[in-house]
Amino acid sequence: MSNTIFPLFTKTFHHSSYDAIAPNNPSLSAAGKVVFITGGGRGIGKGIATAFVEAGAKAIVIIGRSEVSLKETKAELSRTGKSAVEYFVADIIDVSAVEVAFSATARTYGKVDILINNAGYLDDHVSIAESSLDDYWYCFEVNVKGPIIATQAFLKVAAPNATVINLVSGAAHVPYAPGYSGYGTAKMASAKLMEYLQHEEPGLRVFNMQPGTIPTDMAKKVGDFYQMEDQIDLPASFCVWLASGESDFLKGRLVWANWDVNEMKAKAQEIVGKDLLTMRLSGWPA
Numbered sequence: 001m002s003n004t005i006f007p008l009f010t011k012t013f014h015h016s017s018y019d020a021i022a023p024n025n026p027s028l029s030a031a032g033k034v035v036f037i038t039g040g041g042r043g044i045g046k047g048i049a050t051a052f053v054e055a056g057a058k059a060i061v062i063i064g065r066s067e068v069s070l071k072e073t074k075a076e077l078s079r080t081g082k083s084a085v086e087y088f089v090a091d092i093i094d095v096s097a098v099e100v101a102f103s104a105t106a107r108t109y110g111k112v113d114i115l116i117n118n119a120g121y122l123d124d125h126v127s128i129a130e131s132s133l134d135d136y137w138y139c140f141e142v143n144v145k146g147p148i149i150a151t152q153a154f155l156k157v158a159a160p161n162a163t164v165i166n167l168v169s170g171a172a173h174v175p176y177a178p179g180y181s182g183y184g185t186a187k188m189a190s191a192k193l194m195e196y197l198q199h200e201e202p203g204l205r206v207f208n209m210q211p212g213t214i215p216t217d218m219a220k221k222v223g224d225f226y227q228m229e230d231q232i233d234l235p236a237s238f239c240v241w242l243a244s245g246e247s248d249f250l251k252g253r254l255v256w257a258n259w260d261v262n263e264m265k266a267k268a269q270e271i272v273g274k275d276l277l278t279m280r281l282s283g284w285p286a
Contacts (some may be wrong), residue, residue, distance in 0.1 A: 006170065009256065009277075010263035015212070015230045017237035020261050023054035028244045030055035034109045034159070035243075036102065037062045038092050038150050039119030041069030044167070044211055047232035048116055048239050049085075053077050055240045059084040059109040063101050064119065065091050084109065092119040092146035102153040111159035114243050117147040117166040117190075125179040136182045143186035144193065151197060163205040163243045166194045167235070168254060170210050173279070191254055192279050198252035207242050208254035211235035230258065253277035 006013075019025065035052045039045040040062025046069075049060050060083050064070050070087035077085045088104070090097035105112060121142035123135050147166055154164070168191045171177055171184035191208045198206040212230030238257035241247060246261070249268040254277050264271070271277060 006174070006256075006258075010260040010267075012260035012263060013258045014234060014260060015258070017231070017233040021237040021241040023051040023237055023240045027246070028055060028240050030057040030114075030240060030243060033057045033113040033243070034059045034105065034111065035061065035114040035116065036105060036112050036154065037116040037118055038146070039064050040116075041066055041073050041087070044214060044232055044235055045116070045118040046073050047236035048118060049073065049077060051233070051236035051240050052114075052243075053080055053083045053085070057083045057114075059086065059105075061086045061088070061101070061105045061109070061112075063088045063090045063092070063098070065089065093141050093149060095149050098149050099153045099156075102157050106157035112154060112157050112162065113159045114163045115150065115154045115158075115165070116239060117150055117164065119146055119150075120167065123182040125183070127179065128181050131182065139182040140186045140189070143183070144189045147190055147193060155201070158204070161203060161205065164194065164197065164207070165239050165242050166190060166206070166208050167211050168208045170256070172210075173254070188279065195252055195279060205243075205248065205251050207247065207250060207252075209235065209238065209242065210254065210256040210258075211238075212257050234258065250277070254279065 030052050035057050037045050037049050037060065040049050041064040045062065049062055052060055060077060062070055062073060067089045070089065074085045074087050077083065088101035090101050092098065102112065119142060121139050123139040124131060151164065169183060169187040171180040172188035172191050177184065194206050194208050198204065212234050214230045214232055235257040241261055246265065249272055
């Protein structure tokens with residue numbers, strides 16, 4: 001379970017879902033919850049939607065740019081009969097479209113309990129010198145401006161004690177990785193943004209989550225630089241766990257879906273007491 005090129009925060013490093021985070025675990029039930037997922041039509045977003053259906057969510061709302069993918073995902077998830085499923089075609093950086101999706105969701109299903117900031121974009125994955133400025137900056141538009149737009153719209157319709165899960169990347173904090181300057185710095189900014197959100201909105205439960213190395217369509221740009229051996233059900237199930245009360249000690253922090261939740265719970269006092277898993281300058285006093 002610890003076959004990884006990355007340093008370990010927990011001794012166990014998972015590559016797929018397991019009992020403690022399984023969506024059908026009664027202690028993690030999402031019954032009565034309204035879940036809003038950006039980029040929810042395919043890939044990790046679709047996996048997260050599937051997991052929350054299994055966890056018994058009241059309603060799942062997905063947005064994205066491809067109506068074909070959104071419609072297919074809605075049809076697939078609706079067949080279970082467990083949750084209401086709705087979609088809206090919206091570019092994550094289109095303020096009006098995103099606001100319409102949130103307001104319509106609230107009118108139909110009530111306050112939104114869980115926001116998953118999943119929509120992302122990986123630029124051309126080349127050096128700074130070789131990068132197209134437009135493509136490079138679009139990476140910031142989607143990965144930084146997008147979560148701001150979604151979060152602002154969400155705050156207008158959020159339920160009490162609502163949860164925000166922001167998908168980031170290890171590229172935000174690991175040492176130099178070739179081609180990741182745009183994506184890594186955008187995700188770093190996004191992660192810091194969520195730390196600010198947690199401080200400004202203490203009634204929320206805010207988490208940054210690195211979903212793992214998963215061979216999605218977007219990840220194909222990376223090639224084989226990283227071994228992509230994680231399964232989509234890992235971050236999907238981990239989101240269900242984060243949305244439960246078991247994860248409160250991780251509010252405002254950045255966690256990897258690969259890390260074992262039972263081992264993290266055993267380290268909860270240390271994590272909170274030493275303010276671990278936050279964005280900061282190494283070597284600089286807290």
